[in-house]
Amino acid sequence: MTDELLTLLSGEVLEEDVELTLAELCRTCRLPAEQVIELVQEGVVEPLGRDPAHWRFQGISVQRVHCALRLERDLGVNVAGAALALDLLEELEALHARLKRFGA
Amino acid sequence: MEFKDYYQIMGVKRDVTQDEIKRAYRKLARKYHPDVSKEPEAEVRFKEVGEAYEVLKDPEKRAAYDQLGADWKGGQDFRPPPGWDQGFEFHGGGYTGADAAGFSDFFESLFGQGFAPGAQARGGFHARGEDTHARVMIDLEDAYHGATRTLTLKHTELGADGRPQLRERTLNVRIPTGVRQHQHIRLARQGGAGIGKGEPGDLYLEVEFRPHPFYHVEGRDVFLDLPVAPWEAALGATVQAPTPTGSVDLKIPAGSSGGRKLRLKGRGIPGKPPGDLYVVLQIALPTAESEAARAAWRELEKTLKFNPRARLGV
Numbered sequence: 001m002t003d004e005l006l007t008l009l010s011g012e013v014l015e016e017d018v019e020l021t022l023a024e025l026c027r028t029c030r031l032p033a034e035q036v037i038e039l040v041q042e043g044v045v046e047p048l049g050r051d052p053a054h055w056r057f058q059g060i061s062v063q064r065v066h067c068a069l070r071l072e073r074d075l076g077v078n079v080a081g082a083a084l085a086l087d088l089l090e091e092l093e094a095l096h097a098r099l100k101r102f103g104a
Numbered sequence: 105m106e107f108k109d110y111y112q113i114m115g116v117k118r119d120v121t122q123d124e125i126k127r128a129y130r131k132l133a134r135k136y137h138p139d140v141s142k143e144p145e146a147e148v149r150f151k152e153v154g155e156a157y158e159v160l161k162d163p164e165k166r167a168a169y170d171q172l173g174a175d176w177k178g179g180q181d182f183r184p185p186p187g188w189d190q191g192f193e194f195h196g197g198g199y200t201g202a203d204a205a206g207f208s209d210f211f212e213s214l215f216g217q218g219f220a221p222g223a224q225a226r227g228g229f230h231a232r233g234e235d236t237h238a239r240v241m242i243d244l245e246d247a248y249h250g251a252t253r254t255l256t257l258k259h260t261e262l263g264a265d266g267r268p269q270l271r272e273r274t275l276n277v278r279i280p281t282g283v284r285q286h287q288h289i290r291l292a293r294q295g296g297a298g299i300g301k302g303e304p305g306d307l308y309l310e311v312e313f314r315p316h317p318f319y320h321v322e323g324r325d326v327f328l329d330l331p332v333a334p335w336e337a338a339l340g341a342t343v344q345a346p347t348p349t350g351s352v353d354l355k356i357p358a359g360s361s362g363g364r365k366l367r368l369k370g371r372g373i374p375g376k377p378p379g380d381l382y383v384v385l386q387i388a389l390p391t392a393e394s395e396a397a398r399a400a401w402r403e404l405e406k407t408l409k410f411n412p413r414a415r416l417g418v
Binding site: 011089 | 130133134139150154274275276278283288290292294306327
């Protein structure tokens with residue numbers, strides 16, 4: 001392996017450095033705007049800003065959208081079900097982290 | 105290649121109805137879905153189940169599979185008999201909407217070639233590559249100072265013969281200062297290759313901290329359990345405490361009890377704002393092994409008249 005020859009790749013941290021408009025989120029996730037708007041209405045992602053033209057999505061929205069689409073495709077849940085699953089998964093993750101801290 | 109018993113993988117009998125197959129699939133998919141499951145090997149199992157369902161959910165493919173006979177056992181060496189699929193008409197090719205990248209050679213040999221339209225064969229077809237995901241393990245210290253990590257990733261790629269092949273590649277990635285547990289680093293254009301003139305997809309790296317022997321992390325904040333002697337807690341003291349950026353002198357206030365949290369502002373994971381480092385005091389007891397030690401404890405008992413259970417009313 002010639003590691004020295006590999007270029008050093010720098011990325012951006014989704015949760016910190018990235019904020020997306022509706023158009024950018026559509027492009028990144030390859031979805032039509034109608035579908036992203038449906039995801040917003042069901043609470044899969046929560047943008048800042050009053051109306052779609054001014055929406056700003058946190059970078060982590062990309063992950064939530066991808067995950068919701070996979071759950072829809074693979075488990076046959078609808079958008080509201082995917083939103084519920086995402087929230088529960090987040091809660092579960094937080095609980096697991098606390099459990100680990102107490103050595104369980 | 106190995107024969108795959110799709111009925112066994114789905115945990116159903118060979119004579120079940122299509123509805124029962126769907127129910128079995130949904131149940132297994134919920135159990136092993138990589139976004140949901142904490143099962144070991146979830147991803148492998150999920151792909152296996154997906155492949156089985158891809159065949160059994162489609163009455164045409166299921167009928168073709170069934171006529172291979174019921175005598176085959178999973179894992180047996182298998183070659184498709186010549187002309188095995190004669191008389192079967194497949195609609196829409198061997199692959200449907202499923203993510204076929206991880207399907208086995210067994211599936212490929214039966215339903216792959218000839219049935220798949222083969223995207224690259226169609227002239228002028230372009231598509232952006234898939235976004236891919238991987239995990240990168242770092243140490244807590246890397247989040248303080250930044251680091252570089254060399255990752256070896258396995259991925260499937262369409263070979264010259266149009267069939268997926270496993271490839272390995274090595275990446276050198278900068279871990280930015282201030283990154284936190286479960287955050288994602290997006291590396292543009294490092295995902296799956298595009299088809300035709302399509303752009304490559306992006307690679308998402310999920311950051312995972314290796315467990316640390318004495319720190320633990322919550323968001324930006326870092327916690328340290330610091331043992332102190334009973335007299336240090338009672339009388340106050342200045343003691344040395346490790347931090348991820350080097351040891352510091354820490355003032356223990358007099359009259360501290362076990363579990364007291366001391367906050368070192370801004371010494372958590374760097375950022376805007378940076379996290380804090382919390383030092384949690386743990387009173388450590390000296391052993392009473394020697395006669396002198398026992399005498400000292402007895403002396404303390406006599407002098408203090410201390411009832412630790414006063415609050416319990418006993």
